[in-house]
Amino acid sequence: MASISERRPPVMADVAKLAGVSHQTVSRVLNDHPNVRSETRTRVLEAIDRLGYRRNMVARALVTRHSRTLGVVSFDTTLYGPASTVYGIEQAARAAGYFVSIVSLKSIDKPGVRDAINYLTEQGVDGIVVVAPQRTAVRALDDVRLDRPVVAVEGGQARGLSVVAVDQVAGARMATEHLLELGHETVWHVSGPLDWLEAEGRVQGWRQALLDAGRAVPEPLTGDWSPRSGYEAGKSLAGMKDVTAVFVANDQMALGVLRAFTEAGVRVPEQVSLVGFDDIPESEFFSPPLTTVRQDFDAVGRSSIAVLLRQIDSEERAEHEHVVVPPRFVRRASAMAPR
Secondary structure (H helix, E strand, O other): OOOHHHHOOOOHHHHHHHHOOOHHHHHHHHOOOOOOOHHHHHHHHHHHHHHOOOOOHHHHHHHHOOOOEEEEEEEOOOOHHHHHHHHHHHHHHHHOOOEEEEEEEOOOOHHHHHHHHHHHHHOOOOEEEEEOOEHHHHHHHHOOOOOOOEEEEOOOOOOOOEEEEEOHHHHHHHHHHHHHHOOOOOOEEEEOOOOEHHHHHHHHHHHHHHHHOOOOOOOOEEOOOOHHHHHHHHHHHHOOOOOOEEEEOOHHHHHHHHHHHHHOOOOOOOOOEEEOOEOOOOHHHOOOOOEEEEOOHHHHHHHHHHHHHHHHHOOOOOOOOEEEEOOEEEOOOOOOOOO
């Protein structure tokens, strides 16, 4: 006689029969209901494993009106910051019992954002997190009709949305003030692309720290987050005799600056102190190990999912939240007092 698995995929009734419980008890276990005795829960879970039962998510969504799936829209996940942000969001969603559907866009414009959100909506996601580190992405969100909860990560002051963001201004101030406290007269800056809200915040924090200290504000050099752009900026800085301290807007560009200095015979930190941003895993293995600012991407993920779930669970229209995640300064060997 053929087994259940040979005839058809197992259903909830099969689990109930094998575990010797009711259909409702199996449902309670699957939904992590607290009013189930531990020994009963164990029997049901063992029956699920033995039968290889898989939940029918479509049927569940029809009953509960929730798919237990969240959507994520991201841009340029090849970069460390966005990639780490998406990873943190995905891990936080799974810890909360949700699946994740991710759409990664190359084109940051209104049609691209609209199509991504429409696609996720058609998939029946309960809510959407949009990683929006660029001003163009925020403007695109302003023009897209949203019929379910949406949270913007690094979204600046996105209109009509909850936002979760690292305090970029505070991080840049930490880096700049550290260099000034070491005794440097001023601090040069290699910025990220100015359409990026993170780059804008880091420029703002760097400039404000210099102005508050009554120091000269050099013209920043602009990069594109890549080591190559940092290398080009570093070649320019290496030819300036009055440069003793540089704050670079991310660690990858700092790596390029470091190579340019090395090739030009400029010693770090003996002649020029260098501070980065992000604390990528490789930064402690630079030569010298890089002083930098750490972003807590796990905290960003947890906060964005927590805000989104509060909106999903709210029976009425939830208030928009603005959650700021503090950065942390990491001291290593690439910065010292000027000689």
